[in-house]
Amino acid sequence: MAGILLEASADDIVLEADVARVAGTDRAITVETLARAAYHQTHRFKGEITPGIAASATYDPPGTFSNACHLAMVEVDVETGNVRIDRFVVAEDAGRLINPMIVDGQIHGGVAQGIANALLEEIVYDDGGNILTATLADYLPPTVREMPPIEIHHLVTLTSASVTKAKGLGEGGAIGAPAAVVNAINDALAPFGVSIDEFPATPQRIRAALRTAQRPT
Amino acid sequence: MGVVGKSVPRLEDAPLVTGRGRFAGDIAFPHMLYMRVVRSSHAHGRIVSIDTAAARAAPGVVAVWTFADVADIPPIDFRLTRIEGLAAYRQTILATGRVRYVGDPVAAVFATDPYLAEDAADLVDVVVEELPVLLDARAAPGEFDTGRSTEAAVVEKSYGDLAAAFGAAHAVVELDLAIGRHSGVPIETRGAIGHYDAGRDVLELHGVAKVPHWNRDNIARMLGRAPSTVHLYEGHVGGGFGIRGELYPEDVLVCLAALRLGRPVKWIEDRREHLIAANHSRQQRHKARAAVDAQGRILALDDEFFHDQGGYVRTHAATVPDLAAAMLPGPYRVPAYRAVGHVRLTNKTPCGTYRAPGRYESTFVRERLMDAIAARLGIDPVEVRRRNLVATEEMPYRRPLSTLGTDIVLDSGDYVRLLDKATRTMNWAALQDDLRRRRAAGECVGAGLGMFVEKSGLGPFDGVRVSVDTSGAVEVVTGAASIGQGVETVIAQICADALGTDYRRVRVVHGQTERIAFGLGAFASRVTVMTGEATRLAAADVRAKAIQVAAGLLQAPPDALDIVDGAVVRGSAATGPSMTLGEIAKALEPSSRLRGAHTPGLAADGWFYTDHMNYPYGVHAAVARVDRETGGVTIERFLVAYDIGRAVNPMLVEGQIAGGVAQGLGGALFEEFLYDDRGEPISVNFADYVMPTAREVPALEVVITEDAPSPLNPLGLKGAGEGGINAVGAAVAAAIDDAIGVPGAITQLPVTPQRLREILRRLPRS
Numbered sequence: 002m003a004g005i006l007l008e009a010s011a012d013d014i015v016l017e018a019d020v021a022r023v024a025g026t027d028r029a030i031t032v033e034t035l036a037r038a039a040y041h042q043t044h045r046f047k048g049e050i051t052p053g054i055a056a057s058a059t060y061d062p063p064g065t066f067s068n069a070c071h072l073a074m075v076e077v078d079v080e081t082g083n084v085r086i087d088r089f090v091v092a093e094d095a096g097r098l099i100n101p102m103i104v105d106g107q108i109h110g111g112v113a114q115g116i117a118n119a120l121l122e123e124i125v126y127d128d129g130g131n132i133l134t135a136t137l138a139d140y141l142p143p144t145v146r147e148m149p150p151i152e153i154h155h156l157v158t159l160t161s162a163s164v165t166k167a168k169g170l171g172e173g174g175a176i177g178a179p180a181a182v183v184n185a186i187n188d189a190l191a192p193f194g195v196s197i198d199e200f201p202a203t204p205q206r207i208r209a210a211l212r213t214a215q216r217p218t
Numbered sequence: 219m220g221v222v223g224k225s226v227p228r229l230e231d232a233p234l235v236t237g238r239g240r241f242a243g244d245i246a247f248p249h250m251l252y253m254r255v256v257r258s259s260h261a262h263g264r265i266v267s268i269d270t271a272a273a274r275a276a277p278g279v280v281a282v283w284t285f286a287d288v289a290d291i292p293p294i295d296f297r298l299t300r301i302e303g304l305a306a307y308r309q310t311i312l313a314t315g316r317v318r319y320v321g322d323p324v325a326a327v328f329a330t331d332p333y334l335a336e337d338a339a340d341l342v343d344v345v346v347e348e349l350p351v352l353l354d355a356r357a358a359p360g361e362f363d364t365g366r367s368t369e370a371a372v373v374e375k376s377y378g379d380l381a382a383a384f385g386a387a388h389a390v391v392e393l394d395l396a397i398g399r400h401s402g403v404p405i406e407t408r409g410a411i412g413h414y415d416a417g418r419d420v421l422e423l424h425g426v427a428k429v430p431h432w433n434r435d436n437i438a439r440m441l442g443r444a445p446s447t448v449h450l451y452e453g454h455v456g457g458g459f460g461i462r463g464e465l466y467p468e469d470v471l472v473c474l475a476a477l478r479l480g481r482p483v484k485w486i487e488d489r490r491e492h493l494i495a496a497n498h499s500r501q502q503r504h505k506a507r508a509a510v511d512a513q514g515r516i517l518a519l520d521d522e523f524f525h526d527q528g529g530y531v532r533t534h535a536a537t538v539p540d541l542a543a544a545m546l547p548g549p550y551r552v553p554a555y556r557a558v559g560h561v562r563l564t565n566k567t568p569c570g571t572y573r574a575p576g577r578y579e580s581t582f583v584r585e586r587l588m589d590a591i592a593a594r595l596g597i598d599p600v601e602v603r604r605r606n607l608v609a610t611e612e613m614p615y616r617r618p619l620s621t622l623g624t625d626i627v628l629d630s631g632d633y634v635r636l637l638d639k640a641t642r643t644m645n646w647a648a649l650q651d652d653l654r655r656r657r658a659a660g661e662c663v664g665a666g667l668g669m670f671v672e673k674s675g676l677g678p679f680d681g682v683r684v685s686v687d688t689s690g691a692v693e694v695v696t697g698a699a700s701i702g703q704g705v706e707t708v709i710a711q712i713c714a715d716a717l718g719t720d721y722r723r724v725r726v727v728h729g730q731t732e733r734i735a736f737g738l739g740a741f742a743s744r745v746t747v748m749t750g751e752a753t754r755l756a757a758a759d760v761r762a763k764a765i766q767v768a769a770g771l772l773q774a775p776p777d778a779l780d781i782v783d784g785a786v787v788r789g790s791a792a793t794g795p796s797m798t799l800g801e802i803a804k805a806l807e808p809s810s811r812l813r814g815a816h817t818p819g820l821a822a823d824g825w826f827y828t829d830h831m832n833y834p835y836g837v838h839a840a841v842a843r844v845d846r847e848t849g850g851v852t853i854e855r856f857l858v859a860y861d862i863g864r865a866v867n868p869m870l871v872e873g874q875i876a877g878g879v880a881q882g883l884g885g886a887l888f889e890e891f892l893y894d895d896r897g898e899p900i901s902v903n904f905a906d907y908v909m910p911t912a913r914e915v916p917a918l919e920v921v922i923t924e925d926a927p928s929p930l931n932p933l934g935l936k937g938a939g940e941g942g943i944n945a946v947g948a949a950v951a952a953a954i955d956d957a958i959g960v961p962g963a964i965t966q967l968p969v970t971p972q973r974l975r976e977i978l979r980r981l982p983r984s
Contacts, residue, residue: 040445040736041435044678044827051825052681053735059808059818 069093071177082204111174119182220715225869242409242425247482258317261897263346278334318529321494378554383518387509399501406456412476428463429739452729458701497570541576544621585948593961666952668945674937675747685821690800697737716757718781743937756824842953849975863936878942
């Protein structure tokens with residue numbers, strides 16, 4: 002479009018700092034003026050260029066696989082069965098981070114939901130099929146009190162499977178956390194010779210396991 | 219055997235006839251405020267003070283604004299025919315310094331309820347020091363502002379040697395003619411609902427019509443927003459006629475208030491407001507001369523006219539006087555020509571375009587001249603017209619004039635043939651005999667006609683997107699607008715034929731700025747021509763893509779395939795393998811394995827450009843009966859013969875013509891905005907502003923011809939919107955002249971009973 006308006010070959014146009022310029026000359030047009038022409042003086046481009054400064058593209062990548070390692074350190078209160086997470090570390094690789102702040106936010110949210118899976122949230126029915134967890138007093142989402150600080154370490158392995166070299170990471174936080182937390186609990190319970198094989202690892206379940214245990218001597 | 223050319227039923231009627239239309243009044247948002255505009259009750263004066271304290275303290279009132287609150291908002295700019303010198307006459311969204319007509323917005327009240335808003339508006343105390351009012355555009359210009367004349371501009375168009383032509387003339391006829399101030403009066407008054415969606419940072423305006431994209435861009439500019447964050451939504455529109463949908467102060471006020479007050483704001487115009495605040499039109503005074511030879515052939519036309527613009531110059535700038543000056547020569551050969559139009563501000567409601575702007579006026583002038591030439595030379599009025607018509611062999615006929623940014627080139631026409639068809643349909647000779655007999659028997663009856671050239675299909679572009687979904691339903695998204703004229707049906711017909719599907723499967727989306735970046739809207743009889751051709755181009759591309767995809771999947775050569783009833787078939791055979799358009803759309807989904815190298819989606823954009831308008835033409839003929847006692851006029855017959863090039867839907871063309879004739883009769887006999895000496899409007903309700911009803915409108919005779927398809931687009935289309943109204947004033951005036959036996963008696967429209975009684979009273983008793 003700049004080529005047409007500046008009567009130059011499109012190959013000779015350079016775009017720099019909101020200006021389209023015929024390279025090596027002072028003949029230039031601001032992108033603002035260009036857009037105005039593109040939208041309001043479309044007849045100036047007639048037959049050669051579709052009006053507007055717009056483009057659409059379709060993209061069908063083969064798929065990417067982000068990956069991560071979650072590490073949890075927990076302390077189990079053997080009297081009450083309560084679990085406290087002392088430390089939580091995520092090392093993840095989502096390729097190029099387009100916006101690291103948003104990446105961290107996605108991981109925080111995912112880990113919180115993963116911890117909830119591991120410790121708190123469960124939809125429970127009675128024998129008659131009645132739901133027992135229909136309020137947030139019975140269905141327990143995690144609060145800030147249950148959440149440990151989360152340390153995040155990024156590996157940036159650029160992928161060739163996407164044009165931005167980024168991989169999706171919206172769900173990874175929730176994938177790794179439950180396993181890491183439950184493994185840490187089982188490590189804590191090892192001296193009692195019991196383990197948890199169903200989550201959420203609620204205080205009731207942990208206490209039930211401990212009750213079956215032979216106390217260490 | 220397509221549907222183009224067939225009078226298929228309208229697609230838009232189902233919601234309208236079942237009461238499910240969505241007009242401006244039907245739009246509502248939670249926590250909405252209502253705006254009431256405080257309007258000047260003085261025609262002209264200096265604003266001394268505006269006390270809003272009492273209004274602000276009134277129940278339910280959230281804010282009261284005067285100009286001081288909106289001083290950062292620039293005046294409303296021009297959309298068309300921007301000429302030198304007019305900028306200083308633009309209207310701000312609230313009056314500053316002076317009020318210039320009764321109805322000028324001086325303050326805006328925002329309240330939780332429309333009645334509370336109206337009550338509070340009464341409490342706003344506007345003190346005005348009155349200034350002399352100027353009500354006659356022909357009077358000496360006054361002062362608009364310090365050092366600025368009320369003559370804002372002079373439009374001049376001319377060619378040829380005028381002096382030589384008048385010098386050589388066998389005869390010169392000269393007329394002083396006036397067209398009354400009237401306008402389009404839609405059933406639905408204006409309405410605007412501003413809504414700021416902070417969640418998306420989008421400003422929405424609902425209740426728009428006619429030119430949504432232009433209004434979007436200008437609201438964005440005035441409010442300092444990016445156009446892509448301003449979305450305008452056209453709903454159903456209860457009548458457009460040129461006046462509805464232009465950008466008015468109220469539209470900008472509700473947008474600004476929605477932003478600043480953080481709540482949706484609704485404004486619905488009441489009828490009195492509409493009659494003093496929405497654009498008036500038409501009022502012009504012409505001093506016109508024609509030089510003719512002994513056979514009645516025109517040698518030259520010379521016209522000086524005064525255009526009564528009212529208090530400000532609105533979005534149309536000089537459009538109306540420009541069109542009057544450009545279109546005055548009409549269908550006739552005019553070797554030398556001059557029109558000088560004075561654009562004069564007066565202390566009346568500002569004027570804009572109204573259906574056939576500048577042509578209703580100039581056709582009245584031209585056809586009165588033709589009748590005067592006929593009377594002067596003793597030639598039959600039909601014959602004198604016939605002698606002057608541009609001949610078919612002369613087409614395309616370039617006239618050295620331009621308007622609306624285009625050179626006037628009459629693209630096609632067989633004017634003589636249409637005149638013959640009109641007079642034949644009217645049985646003109648027998649009609650004359652019959653009228654003579656009736657007059658001899660004491661009746662006061664007569665016939666007259668007027669001929670005109672219209673213009674339609676204004677460019678410079680139109681673009682649409684045609685897409686087919688996986689059910690085979692077709693969507694056409696256009697930046698055109700619908701003001702009720704049948705856009706959805708006509709565009710669907712064109713799309714259906716070009717694509718090969720049923721027109722009822724085509725949905726036309728219009729007037730939604732978030733759906734398409736571009737659009738010129740609906741004006742200048744442009745939509746069928748411009749949007750129609752863009753649609754045909756896009757639909758042809760969709761068709762080609764569908765056939766290409768189907769060819770691969772059906773393993774058939776593309777040229778062996780056709781699309782019939784929404785399915786790709788071999789030849790036109792109803793047997794054998796086929797694929798519906800929906801199946802092809804499915805195959806073209808982005809993730810489809812069948813898509814191959816084709817771009818996703820069964821869709822295409824179509825763009826159509828033109829540098830020229832095209833020129834339909836017509837004849838109007840009227841038979842009028844005059845009641846000598848009351849001055850009342852009854853139209854016994856009215857014929858419109860109109861060449862449309864090609865009619866996409868003849869029923870809709872006839873509908874356009876019927877509506878136009880009714881409005882034309884209003885301007886010819888009834889409708890007039892009158893003012894008293896102080897500039898107080900008198901015609902502020904339907905008892906005083908008299909519109910024709912079913913009783914006043916005769917059964918119409920409509921002859922649609924397709925003798926002269928436009929060479930400017932492949933379907934040969936021309937526009938229908940304004941052909942019904944163009945020459946009504948001219949034909950009615952001629953018929954009344956004939957009825958009372960006084961050629962040239964009618965020099966002013968509307969011919970009200972009072973005026974006609976006065977004419978009859980002055981006649982010498984025979």
